[in-house]
Amino acid sequence: MAELLKIENLSIHYKISTGWVYAVDGVSFTINRGETMGLVGESGCGKTTTGYGITQLLPSNAYIKEGSKVIFDGTDLVQLSTFPSKKFEGYRKIEEYHPEMRKFRWKRISMIFQGAMNAFNPVYKVGDQIIEAILTHENVTEEEARKRVEELYKLVGIPKDRIDNYPHEYSGGMKQRAMIAMALALNPDLIIADEPTTALDVVTQDRILGEMARLQKRENVAMILITHDVSVVAEMAHHIAVMYAGNLVEKGTAREIFKETAHPYTEALLKAFPSIKGEKKRLKAIPGSPPDLANPPKGCRFAPRCPYAKDICLEQEPPVIEISPGHVTKCHFAEELYGELGGE
């Protein structure tokens, strides 16, 4: 499969008055065309920062560390629209409204924002907002754009007579679908979907995920699906990346992550999740809570909560180990633990 996106050693830190928040640190992964990658992890682990870091739609206190690469279809987006910071050595600052970058946003990489239900401007009709997006990026007439929106509405399953309604006249599920229509409007190569169904009921979630999977296959778009819900990625993703405290701790195929778990945090996460399938087992809570990213623990960031941690874990940052082709994990004891973890 053709590689579409390659992220190498991506580090994004936020400057705050007391120092830095190490929100994303040394994250690497690749995505092929037409593939879905699930990005999972708990609240505050850096999922949104990673996702938005790709198109650099980040708050103004975000800085990208030198050496970070986001290579999208051959172009390094970091080099494209950031410049070395004068204030902070070793960091790059994002240039807002960079014209080159704007060619990538929406047209080639589109986004479904976290809390997308509120992403539409309440004073404009939903359809007009999508038409507007098409008109700004493509050389088409208003009529053609409207036609496209009608097609998109059909695709995502909203009756086309709702095009001229205002956002408040849509239910939560409809707004979410309209957001998907918007994300597809310009035939992107990659969709970054940040918690696209988190606020929805299961029945609506199920429908929207089903639709997304179908559309994605049909249009051969790649997708990064950001969620805290491991059962959602189990259902949707070919590959899964697990984040913990700003680090990518494990990445592999969905099967590898679930059945051949190679990182203690992944194991803990899976064991903490109830299921309606299989026997009812006592869930295992993970002791403690995730670290403050302004002050992450030395060594392995999971060490203070890890049942397998030894002295070295508290001292040295673990290397990234490729435990089998394409299956990587960031743990000192990955080799020893591989095969023992995750056992169902």
Added chain:
Amino acid sequence: MVNWVVSKMAEGNGDDRNVVIEVRNLKKYFELHVGMFKFWGEPIYVKAVDGISFKLHEGEILGLVGESGCGKTTTGRLLTRLEDPTAGEVIFQGRNIATLKGKELKEYRRNVQMIFQDPYESLNPRYTVQKTVMEPLLIHGIGETYDDKVELVIKALEDAGLRPAEEYLSRFPHELSGGQRQRVAIARALVLRPKFIVADEPVSMLDVSIRAGVMNLMLDLREKYKIPYVFITHDIAVARYMSDRIAVMYLGRIVEIGETDEVIFNHVHPYTRALISAVPVPDPDHKHGRVEIKGEIPSPINLPPGCRFWPRCPYAQKGICDVKDPPLKEVSPGHFVACHFAEKFMEEEPTEKTVDVS
């Protein structure tokens, strides 16, 4: 392993167990105030809860599940008398709680406690942990001396897994993690040794790694003190984990109620079927069987005639489902379903049922 034991017991003894609370045909209609139009025509009602009945037994956890707006929270508020019913009864110790006044009402408020979804909002930000947990003791005049009260507070905090409790006493909510805050809320509910607890989405806001700890805590406390819970959640996997029995609500009604695994694996109602087949499973090998249901939940203002699920139901039959309201019928011991074709679905192959053989 705790609640399995109880549910086994429950099977054997059926309804002989001690009933702690009984709900009979309970209704709550909210009148909508639509400005000046109120002068004309009929008032408009939201039928948030529209005739539900169930019993909660000693030591039992009853899960209340359903989609947003189906009336779960309203049911919880009716049980705790934060809301007065439009019709129907909640019977506690032989009395309809709506008739309680003064001292008796205060006594009831002591016996039932509620735990809310948002530990950030349910705790007073200006109160220390000690003050928060001690407040109910002061209101109800429990514990003779101040030291007695402190001791009860410490006991409750330790029960809630905040150990050593002394370390938490002088902290404020903002100095606690989300999970710790929810534990303080649990300690506050427990300190009065209530006869039952209504927990409304108590773990929905918590992070996965913390959620399991709070759920285990609630199960352990039930085991230790035999306090029954009504456990409200929109997450069916969570409901399965927590509950001995599950009641599925749809538009103000209970459409199916029974032993947890009966509802999860041998559900009969078409809505339960759709709901459960929509639940994602954390296993990439799981084959997802989708049951299509049409449209979206109608508003509880304009309820459809007949079975309120019929406009979305793939099995609905004209002339029956859209005309007659199906009553809750017992399809097997302790398993009740409100559908005209319940018996027929009972006999059918469990096609969509998520029975697992692996």
